[in-house]
Amino acid sequence: MSKLGFGTHPYLLGFDELERLVERTARTGNEGYPPYNIEQTGEAGFRITLAVAGFAEDDLSITLEDRQLVIRGKSRDEAERVYLHRGIASRQFQRAFVLADGVDVAGASMENGLLHVDLNRSAPENVIQTIRITSQGDQQSSKE
Incomplete structure (x- = not known):
């Protein structure tokens, strides 16, 4: 079986x-970069928060591609800097979240090195549809 x-x-x-x-x-x-939180902000609201220290708003992009929320970061590395120790990650990243039907992006904001993406879930409509039942005779007469 x-x-x-x-x-x-x-x-x-x-x-x-x-x-x-x-x-x-x-x-x-x-992969674990950048770290993120997902929290419920209300009855139908969610917030995704990514720790994006070192990234400017221009370095980040948020797109919705086929019900998939994609957040990308690409930092500009200044070539003139000489690091004695480099412990702060500034590499490119792409983080994707699949959204259910009825979940929409409400907006995004940046605060203290944290990128917040707010989501809202809309209540699905209850649609009742009556299907007409036809007999064989009805189908043949409609074909003529």
Whole structure:
């Protein structure tokens, strides 16, 4: 007997994209830089906070690509500096978060070396749709 995957379960029709989403999520953001927090800010609000010390607002970009929030950082390294010790990381990074349907980016702000990205979840609409049942005779007469 073979075990059914989540996306192939007979009661979950149309969720085959879900397994690909889980795989994509597992591949992104495996490294620990930059560190981040995710907190709930209200009934339907979330905040992602990344520690981006040393990055200016112009060094950061935030994009939404196919329900995936992607935050990139690229710092400008001044060539004239000579470091005796360099313990502050200033390397490029890309951090991705997959957003569920109904989760929207409300805005982003920078404060004390922390990048805050605010998210809001909108309540899904309950739609009730009545499907008309036709008989074989109805289908044949509509084809003529």
